[in-house]
Amino acid sequence: MARVLTPRAEDFPRWYQDVIAKAQLADNGPVRGTMVIRPTGYAIWERMQAEMDARIKAAGSENAYFPLFIPESYLRREAEHVEGFSPELAVVTHGGGKQLAEPVVVRPTSETVIGEFMAKWVDSYRDLPLLLNQWANVVRWELRPRVFLRTSEFLWQEGHTAHATEADARAYARKILHEVYEDFMVGVLGIPVLVGRKTAGERFAGATNTYTLEGMMGDGKALQMGTSHELGQNFARAFDITYSSATGGVEHAWTTSWGTSTRMLGGLIMCHGDDNGLRVPPRLAPVQAHVMIVKDGDGGALGSVAGAASKLRDALRDAGVRVGFDDRVDTPFGRRAVDAELKGYPVRVEVGPRDLAAGNAVLVRRTDGSKTPVAVPDVVASVLAALEADQQALYDEALKLRLDRTVTVGTLADAIEASATGWASVPWSEVGPAGEKEANGQGVTVRCL
Amino acid sequence: MARVLTPRAEDFPRWYQDVIAKAQLADNGPVRGTMVIRPTGYAIWERMQAEMDARIKAAGSENAYFPLFIPESYLRREAEHVEGFSPELAVVTHGGGKQLAEPVVVRPTSETVIGEFMAKWVDSYRDLPLLLNQWANVVRWELRPRVFLRTSEFLWQEGHTAHATEADARAYARKILHEVYEDFMVGVLGIPVLVGRKTAGERFAGATNTYTLEGMMGDGKALQMGTSHELGQNFARAFDITYSSATGGVEHAWTTSWGTSTRMLGGLIMCHGDDNGLRVPPRLAPVQAHVMIVKDGDGGALGSVAGAASKLRDALRDAGVRVGFDDRVDTPFGRRAVDAELKGYPVRVEVGPRDLAAGNAVLVRRTDGSKTPVAVPDVVASVLAALEADQQALYDEALKLRLDRTVTVGTLADAIEASATGWASVPWSEVGPAGEKEANGQGVTVRCL
């Protein structure tokens, strides 16, 4: 097989770009830093959304939609916040054919506008907690864009909640962290994320506490997969989110915010991809089993290849499997097989005249590359077993990498050295804010406490 | 009951605004013309999306995502198109802290950027048809905004497809019109839309043919609920979407585009709403049956009110009903009942100690306002029957209004007169482009051929 992708060991960032292009996941948009998410990539994002959205709703949050445009003055209201964002803002100065009296900003996050409406909607303690989420696009001008990882526009969900007490806000920020994010990332994405807190220096502007989920990518580096913030009463003070308590006093609410984005697509590629392309964990995959006609023909007792393949597709679908179907026999089979590898379908069911005459289809597992002839009546059970096993196998492989590439050290110097090839676990007492600055100076970040 | 809403007969536009505010469907955003879609409104939009998305996928289109920002030069490429949009554009002049070399436009539609990428992706006739859809926000600066109906930012789906032949493009534009839009609007929204073509004067800029679906609102006026366009080879020429045919020649593709938006929420309100608020058709409703505890207490043989209500909720859920639950007994029941009316839940199941002691819950149907005691073991069956019947009843009521308010006339003058209170059906031969101009001058539009 001709080399389709740059091998990971040769140039990991180049391999990443190759996968995105060859698997047709995304393209660069015409405005620098933007992206076009192609159907193959978007179908994975839709699956991420569906799984996350169900968990967000189960955690009690409701979806809403807030405007794309935010008055510039809103961002100034929370000084710390605007400092964090102003170099990244896209500003609309003209609308409806003329210059605007007040320029408007394209939302870099909806914190401020949601804060404004929370203040309108919250009156008494009976209105709390107020638990909101939105799925939206946001814009943060990016000077060194990389598709899915750092783009000027990206898609995300942002949760914003208001609570009567600090304890309730903290419990909810942690509920989202564990029951939504960790549960999804571990159980569906198959990524053994490290879950913990950020240092004061790495926190979200205005947060009193930031929780993070960090995944180890195939090159041993960390990717922040999601964050959940306690915002104390900072936002409530800036936006006047107050409530009358049961005892009659007026109090500021305690707020949280939490987000995950299309960056998870980048994490998926870099955590599970191999030198043949993407590998999508079965529970996530939009196409779990891809039925392919190798070539048309007669399969003896089992009838025509096309007929047998259609029957297998239907039987898999009836068993609850998400099925793809490839009958493009006028395209060489080798090319189609490479494409299926690139796109990372967990299982391929290849149906051709020779195997079918022997009563078999061939089951190809993307995780380990194994090819096994399976008697046609056993295909559904074999596919279900393979999907189950390979979800676990991908997780185990990622966990093994993380454990192999994480060393426990006693000093900051050793931690910085170890971070050249992976992660280092070091007592925070050995680092501290001064040590963190020193590490940052050498391109090393403290990811997770 | 105190008057909650302005009656429709008194001031229909005011009633519409009242419903949106009192049912907590939406608020005006801080930037003029934008809107905040609140959880009650957004849950309905999510149901619209789910129903539409399933039909769009069944019609063979795949979802993708294209960037929010479009280079200004793209819009100039299709002269007719930019003319249609330029007064509505929002323009970003600053990004990343400095002035941009080329201003970018916030998409008013993605026609142009999708055209650009279709040109990259389409090579041979084997790549056709290319069937794409996206769910996104778009911006068209609006000087006279009305929530859901005309907002500067709105949410929509826009489909864009490329085909090898005019016949195939036409068939697909009509497939979407009938199998996606009409099927959804009639079968789920319960709106007896009139389906037909627009006059040349009312067509989308650049289209060779525009199909439309028009709903009659409670005031007898028409609302355009969706459109599907044949674009001929106009866009393909402007964006160089060419393909090599089976016989080796190079041809321009034939394209279509089609869209529906959050304006459908406005149509829903104005078609089915009454003087007590919204009425949501059961098949659409995020909450189909709302179980309410009237007040706590003992229900005799059937146990506690809270226990019996929870059991009913679970039994309804198990029967596949989307269920709401209201146990806020510290809020007066009357207030909660008015709120449920406003939000238009199709069926309420009210559980209180007195009825429960007699073995009953009370079934309240939003469509006709009827209140019926139902023996607890029969509640699930009664709810299912009511949901089925009231889906039909809302449709029948809307159809009756449309028929009552549509007159068939023979001349343009009669048609203009009739349009003061409803619709007029008149032979196009009596109108023509000149008659259309005359009608427009008197505030009357030719909606549908």
Ligand SMILES: [Zn+2]
């Ligand atoms: Zn802040």
Ligand SMILES: [Zn+2]
């Ligand atoms: Zn045009």
